[in-house]
Amino acid sequence: MQRETIPVRLEFDFKPVGCPSNKYGVFCDQNCTCENGARCHGLNGACKCQPGWQGVVCDIPHSTVVIIATPSDTRQIYITGSVTLHCKVFHLAADRMMWTFPNKTEKWLQGAQEDRVRIHNIQSEHNGTYTCAVLTGDGAVINASYELQAVACPPGKTGESCEEECVCSHGGSCDRWAGCVCPPGWTGTTCQTSCPVGTYGQGCSRRCRCQHDASCSPTDGRCNCTEGWFGSNCSRRCPAGLYGWKCRHVCTCKNNATCHNVDGTCACVPPWTGTRCGDIKTDTYTYTFPVSLQIATPLVLTLLVAALVLFIVYKRKKARRAEHENNLEETMVVLELRNMEEDLAQSLQPGWLNRWERNADDLTLDELVGLGASAQIRRGRLRTAGADVTVAVKSVRMEDRRCYRAFCREVAALIAVHENGEEENGGHPNIVKLFGVVTISTPKCILLEFAAKGELLLILKQPRQNRPLGRFVRYAVQISRALEELRRLRIAHGDVAARNVLVSGDDVAKLADFGLAHDIYTETTYVPAVNDDVDELLPLKWMALESLESREFTCESDTWSFGVLLWEIATFGEEPSYQRQRQLSCPKLVGLLRQGVRLDRPPGCPEKLYDVMKSCWREEPSARPEPAELEQRLTGCGKELDPLLAVDN
Secondary structure: OOOOOOOOOOOOOOOOOOOOOOEEOOOOOEEOOOOOOOEEOOOOOOEEOOOOEEOOOOOEEOOEEEEEEEOOOHHHOOOOOOEEEEEEEEOOOEEEEEEEOOOOOEEEEEOOOEEEEEEOOOOHHHOEEEEEEEEEOOOOEEEEEEEEOOOOOOOOEEOOOOOEEOOOOOOOEEEOOOEEEOOOOEEOOOOOEEOOOOEEOHHHOEEOOOOOOOEEOOOOOOEEOOOOEEOOOOOEEOOOOEEOHHHOEEOOOOOOOEEOOOOOOEEOOOOEEOOOOOEEEOOOOEEOOOHHHHHHHHHHHHHHOHHHHHHOHHHHHHHHHHHHHHHHHHHHHHHHHHHHOHHHHHOOOOOHHHHOEOOHHHEEEEEEEEEOOOEEEEEEEEOOOOOOEEEEEEEEOOOOHHHHHHHHHHHHHHHHHHHHOOOOOOOOOOEOOEEEEEOOOOOEEEEEEOOOOEEHHHHHOOOOOOOOHHHHHHHHHHHHHHHHHHHHHOOOOOOOOHHHEEEOOOOOEEEOOOOOOHHHOOOOOOEEEEEOOEEEEEOHHHOOHHHHHHOOOOHHHHHHHHHHHHHHHHOOOOOOOEOOEOOOOHHHHHHHHHOOOOOOOOOOOOHHHHHHHHHHOOOOHHHOOOHHHHHHHHHHHHHHHOHHHOOOO
């Protein structure tokens, strides 16, 4: 009886649960020492003090004034809603307290230690800065402020005064001015209609690129490939030896026969024939090797190589153990990716990590070229079958959850780019090249192309003599091509900035750092934020409005960040600042952006180039230009700046 192999796919949904309030550590076996209502960090036990307290365990009084808003989440403060602002004095003897309101009116209180201001029926004129100033007995003045920016209607309401009903189907949201904002895949005044065939996305504005009769998801354009094809747009045949739906079936053809990628049928080579090409065809008749001969031949061969097998047992065990570790590592990475980006996890074919695994013995490390809290980068030499190549070896500290997530995403994103790229050898000329990974070691390493000229940001900050702007606009054109490739693969970078662009020795710009490993940069660039149970460091001034509000990164939010990259180029590496404020909290920045505030036009920046930047910063993500349009417009800007530098491949 012939046995059938039934493929089984197991999926695990991990939902991490934090430690109890008085415990911390990997196993929640450590006792918190925080006092006065402080919150204890679940991993390292660090104390987050309540207002009025400071110190390692929050036991030292801190003389201060704070404003506490209720509700505290700015996303729950709506037009026509209400909010209460509570000004409270800690460890101070207040002689007088003064409120200052956005309309410049004031409220004075004598000897008050706290006061509440409640704003009913919030309207646009209520938005602005609320300041609570306390005058102490020794003449000191201590201020606290709160920025109110209510711009949205309550759920189910729309219109200037938020009085009109708004009922949207299929999860559509109500916008104050536009009414129903349909989710990707739906259209119509109430989001009642699915996208027409061949279109997808927000407003059904994108064209599907699926090939070989694959169906296209109206939501995100993801292709459901037909049998025998895979890849982001179903343009690639199943790898040799595999066939069928999602290339999950293993070919059974023998004797160098070719397996059809769709149904697995075998195309035999002479003189073989039969369903699996196991028979020999002669001029007059066809005969099959006797079963006894088919069994005896392998046994004889096995006896002949027995000595050799004994000699290499150790190496085979070692290789088997390494393969097991690599398969386990691949499973762990995929599980971690599913928590971050399901699309990216599903785009990877089985065995993807093993195909890129390199032997640590083939790697020689040289000098240190970059160092951060979670990763270090060394120059190195990788021995390959052709010749030794110079690589950048990025080793990651794996005991930190955030570092491990960054490692998982960077490895997966680069492998997806290289295995699904349209270039002959995979990858893309404007995305940093991947040479492999070393995961069966400590620390784990990513082997990347070594960019001899270094980071674009450092190049921009060099003395400006003989550095025409057109040269750097050419780099921007090249990065727009990288973004176009990422959009094709539906991969969001998440941190497009000059610090994450490398320039090769032959003067080609390459997009790098796909891991969102924000902690290796300065605190002025990445601002801490707490989102549920995950501590993050976020590049606020590079982030799109929707990313600031929801922490979601898309190809459209990459376009916004690309606009900030253009601003960095036009200012030759200055740090972005809104209204000349370098340090901005997330709520304050969201408020400014909602009011239409954008980065100012840099001195000497051509108007056309600034127009490109502003188009990247449109509030509605679907209204921002696609990378192909950016490439065309920037090429025109480059020609005007320097015609000699405009010719670029």
